[in-house]
Amino acid sequence: MRILIVEDDQDLNRQLAAAFEEAGYVVDKAFDGEEGHFLGDTEPYDAIVLDIGLPEMDGITVLENWRREGRATPVLILTARDRWNDKVSGIDAGADDYVTKPFHIEEVLARVRALIRRSAGHATSLIECGGLQLDTRTSKVTLDGNPVKLTSHELRLLAYLMHHQERVISRTELTEHLYDQDFDRDSNTIEVFIGRLRKKLDGRYIETVRGLGYRLISGGRDETGEAAS
């Protein structure tokens, strides 16, 4: 999952970014409203953490612009404690949730997790696909009840596929959601990771849809990606 943090307080921005990276997210950072608006408008994030008090363009305006331009990305706003009206204007401008400063970073992480899974249509933090389970709170994966050991990159890939299961996802989409803006993207890398991940899942679950991309499916499939009869 890839997120954007728009926060002009450099320390706070870096603390948030470090916490999200630690939790397995890919993070882009913006330190003023204009930069934040531009990134949110041009990059496909799974969620955005947006401070309201920002230089160049305030958070409410940034959010209003995104929504007017049709960007539906889940947005969590950060508001100052003594400015209750920011919550009202933020939610009216299209925010999905808010956290009041000062906050515990764990709360921001939990709210963003919830926004991401709800926007993908999952009501609880345990996401299932056949015998495959992902606990989004702990990032633990099990297959038929047995723990599956994944690298952080494989986990990120699987988490994206599990949030969007039964849908064909192109290599471009995967690349955009697994790497930050500075990464030198090579779509062949995705194939390599898909291959490794498929092996760890007993050759089942990840279907290759020729020319289109990949699909995580709950029924058993063999190694070639063809449907098992």
Ligand code: CA
């Ligand atoms: Ca601020």
